[in-house]
Amino acid sequence: MITPEIQWIAILPEIALAAGAAAVLLIEVQWKPAANRLGWVAGISFALAMAFTIVQWLTASDALAVGQIGSLLGFSGMVLMDGFAVFGRLALLAIMGLGLMSGWRFVTGLGRRGAESIALILLATAGFSIMIASNNLVMMFLGLEVGSISLYVLAGMTRDTSRSDEAAMKYFLLGSFASAIFIYGVALLYAGTGRFDVLGMRGFFSGVIVTAPAVILIGIALVIVGLGFKVSAAPFHSWAPDVYQGAPAGITGYMAAMAKVAGFLAIARILITGLPQYEQSWAPVLAGVAALSMAIGAFMALVQSDVRRLLAYSGVAHAGFIMTGLVGGTFTGMLFYVAVYALQLVGAFAIVAAVSGSASSASDIDDYRGLVRRSPVLAVSLAVLLLGMAGLPLTSGFVAKFGVFAEAWAGGFEWLVILGVLTSVVTFAFYLRVIVMMFMEESESDLAAPSTPVRWAVGLAVLGTVLFGILPEPLLRLAADAFPL
Amino acid sequence: MTPMVEALIFILMAIAAIAGAVTVVMARNPVYSAMGLLGTLFSVAVLYVLQLAHMVAAVQVIVYAGAVLTLFLFVIMLIGVDKSEDRDEKLPGQRLVIAVLAGAVVLIAGGLTFFADFDWVPAASAPINPDLTNGTVQAVAEPLFTDWVLAFEATALLLTIAAAGAIALAHYRRRSQE
Numbered sequence: 001m002i003t004p005e006i007q008w009i010a011i012l013p014e015i016a017l018a019a020g021a022a023a024v025l026l027i028e029v030q031w032k033p034a035a036n037r038l039g040w041v042a043g044i045s046f047a048l049a050m051a052f053t054i055v056q057w058l059t060a061s062d063a064l065a066v067g068q069i070g071s072l073l074g075f076s077g078m079v080l081m082d083g084f085a086v087f088g089r090l091a092l093l094a095i096m097g098l099g100l101m102s103g104w105r106f107v108t109g110l111g112r113r114g115a116e117s118i119a120l121i122l123l124a125t126a127g128f129s130i131m132i133a134s135n136n137l138v139m140m141f142l143g144l145e146v147g148s149i150s151l152y153v154l155a156g157m158t159r160d161t162s163r164s165d166e167a168a169m170k171y172f173l174l175g176s177f178a179s180a181i182f183i184y185g186v187a188l189l190y191a192g193t194g195r196f197d198v199l200g201m202r203g204f205f206s207g208v209i210v211t212a213p214a215v216i217l218i219g220i221a222l223v224i225v226g227l228g229f230k231v232s233a234a235p236f237h238s239w240a241p242d243v244y245q246g247a248p249a250g251i252t253g254y255m256a257a258m259a260k261v262a263g264f265l266a267i268a269r270i271l272i273t274g275l276p277q278y279e280q281s282w283a284p285v286l287a288g289v290a291a292l293s294m295a296i297g298a299f300m301a302l303v304q305s306d307v308r309r310l311l312a313y314s315g316v317a318h319a320g321f322i323m324t325g326l327v328g329g330t331f332t333g334m335l336f337y338v339a340v341y342a343l344q345l346v347g348a349f350a351i352v353a354a355v356s357g358s359a360s361s362a363s364d365i366d367d368y369r370g371l372v373r374r375s376p377v378l379a380v381s382l383a384v385l386l387l388g389m390a391g392l393p394l395t396s397g398f399v400a401k402f403g404v405f406a407e408a409w410a411g412g413f414e415w416l417v418i419l420g421v422l423t424s425v426v427t428f429a430f431y432l433r434v435i436v437m438m439f440m441e442e443s444e445s446d447l448a449a450p451s452t453p454v455r456w457a458v459g460l461a462v463l464g465t466v467l468f469g470i471l472p473e474p475l476l477r478l479a480a481d482a483f484p485l
Numbered sequence: 486m487t488p489m490v491e492a493l494i495f496i497l498m499a500i501a502a503i504a505g506a507v508t509v510v511m512a513r514n515p516v517y518s519a520m521g522l523l524g525t526l527f528s529v530a531v532l533y534v535l536q537l538a539h540m541v542a543a544v545q546v547i548v549y550a551g552a553v554l555t556l557f558l559f560v561i562m563l564i565g566v567d568k569s570e571d572r573d574e575k576l577p578g579q580r581l582v583i584a585v586l587a588g589a590v591v592l593i594a595g596g597l598t599f600f601a602d603f604d605w606v607p608a609a610s611a612p613i614n615p616d617l618t619n620g621t622v623q624a625v626a627e628p629l630f631t632d633w634v635l636a637f638e639a640t641a642l643l644l645t646i647a648a649a650g651a652i653a654l655a656h657y658r659r660r661s662q663e
Contacts, residue, residue, distance in 0.1 A: 002627065002631050003631070004630065004631045004632070004634040005631075005632075006634075011635070018642060018645075021645070021649075022645070025645075025649060074635075075632075075634065075635040076631070076632040076633075077632075078632075078633070078635045078636065079635065112656070113652075113653050113656055113657065116649045116650070116652055116653035116656075117653065119645075119649050120646065120649060120650065120653065123642060123645065123646050123649075126642060127639075127642065127646075130639060136636070138633075138636055139635065139636050139639065142636055142639040142640065142643070143639065145643060146639060146642045146643055146646060149643065149646050149647070149650065150646050150650070152650075153646070153649075153650035153653055153654060156654060157653060157654075159654075159657045214598065
């Protein structure tokens with residue numbers, strides 16, 4: 001009788017989230033409670049997951065201190081409990097908390113289907129959390145699918161407008177295609193190494209000298225394409241503006257931030273941890289994708305007339321900036337950037353949802369004309385978040401940009417850094433355009449006051465943006481400690 | 486089985502699989518498309534048997550050729566068999582552009598393959614456990630519930646999402662009907 005190796009601690013946060021989702025669905029079936037009760041269940045599951053993640057962090061640092069690296073592998077090497085995974089979990093859980101708060105009006109507006117949307121949000125977080133913790137690429141694919149499929153459904157939850165249907169359909173078809181490309185890449189990597197686990201691949205290549213194995217190079221390329229789609233890096237970004245615009249505003253920030261965090265951590269895990277011997281091959285490819293993303297994202301965002309499309313194209317540019325942090329084979333700058341950017345993104349979309357309506361499928365830039373007269377708090381918050389995204393000094397965006405550019409420069413990609421600084425200047429133009437509209441022009445209509453959870457979510461996002469801009473040291477140190485095994 | 490016979494079966498089944506795949510795309514009647522898919526699925530199942538993966542071959546026939554294809558046929562029948570596809574293209578010349586681009590990709594990939602110095606597969610692959618290559622149910626089940634148990638459990642999450650997502654999307658009623 002063979003028994004499986006089970007390390008519960010390695011997946012406790014995911015268990016808390018999945019159990020929370022199951023509880024929400026079952027309670028809904030049995031008692032049909034008010035949405036706020038279900039919100040409490042989700043909140044408890046969030047708190048448990050957060051507590052378990054902190055326990056994991058402490059366990060992982062203890063194990064590293066005494067050099068017991070083997071104890072960080074769980075389930076026969078399927079998942080890892082290294083600092084990298086735990087940092088990613090903290091970021092994902094923070095996004096989920098803010099996303100639930102900012103999307104709460106949308107969830108309650110769904111009526112009886114609200115329970116499913118809460119469950120899907122919890123399950124998506126569990127899936128992406130498995131994805132960033134996986135050592136095994138099949139496990140990573142499963143986590144990616146659990147997360148992505150939940151997001152496809154969430155994108156189509158509002159079916160009052162055809163735009164939402166279009167967004168869900170587009171996201172589903174193109175996303176499935178990208179997942180297929182990713183799994184094909186994994187299969188080719190397996191064909192070349194006989195290994196599914198990332199650490200095993202690194203071990204394989206340090207033992208064997210291979211000149212230019214075609215299956216492995218094609219496999220790397222396919223993995224970059226598949227995950228590049230998920231993080232909406234150019235030239236795999238064409239879905240992002242339509243999906244961000246069509247999906248219900250209350251949930252878009254959560255969707256976008258989740259996919260970015262999980263995608264970039266997975267890219268870093270596969271390329272930097274698993275295939276460091278092929279840095280000569282993948283670093284120029286990442287640099288090219290980063291350059292294209294920055295250029296296309298920044299210039300396309302200039303001509304958008306919808307705030308959500310603008311944020312989508314700026315997200316493409318940010319995918320380029322984040323990827324700049326990976327070309328040098330380092331990850332601290334990437335982790336810091338992706339964490340603070342996710343925070344800004346969720347906050348910005350919470351404001352978009354408050355201004356344009358949480359289930360709406362469009363947010364014309366004219367709606368933001370003179371926002372400061374109608375709701376000074378929202379206008380100032382959005383201005384801070386947009387300036388943070390642009391990278392103004394004293395906001396977290398500046399520290400983040402500085403970090404990734406410094407790492408790319410040290411890695412020998414000077415041209416990429418110069419391009420990055422130039423496109424950063426371009427990004428200022430469209431962020432400032434929105435800010436000028438909000439502050440300088442006359443208001444046309446009235447606006448209902450945002451609900452309490454939205455105020456909290458926006459407040460936390462703004463606080464994070466300013467705090468990590470003035471005092472980045474604690475988060476930077478956390479990111480530097482969060483190295484993958 | 487001699488390598489000669491193995492190669493022969495592979496070539497035959499590969500041609501059948503490609504022919505089926507072409508039928509799926511080209512057939513005007515959706516029922517013929519479904520039948521083409523059936524041909525592809527069966528041919529690939531034979532290829533699995535050739536690789537000694539009997540379990541996967543059986544699953545392929547039962548699940549895909551059996552259940553999934555029946556579902557496809559149900560949907561086609563419900564929508565209406567006699568509706569043939571509308572092939573008016575909104576973008577004139579898109580096929581030509583795609584053909585040129587695809588041809589260029591194939592040429593570049595082919596050129597790289599033949600003229601650049603590639604090893605297709607690294608010289609020393611990991612040794613393959615002979616117990617795992619006989620493809621029986623036991624050989625599949627044992628790793629599935631020991632080393633791969635977490636992956637197995639993660640697929641349970643996937644099923645939960647499928648159920649919850651289907652309910653969330655299908656349960657919707659327009660405001661006026663409520």
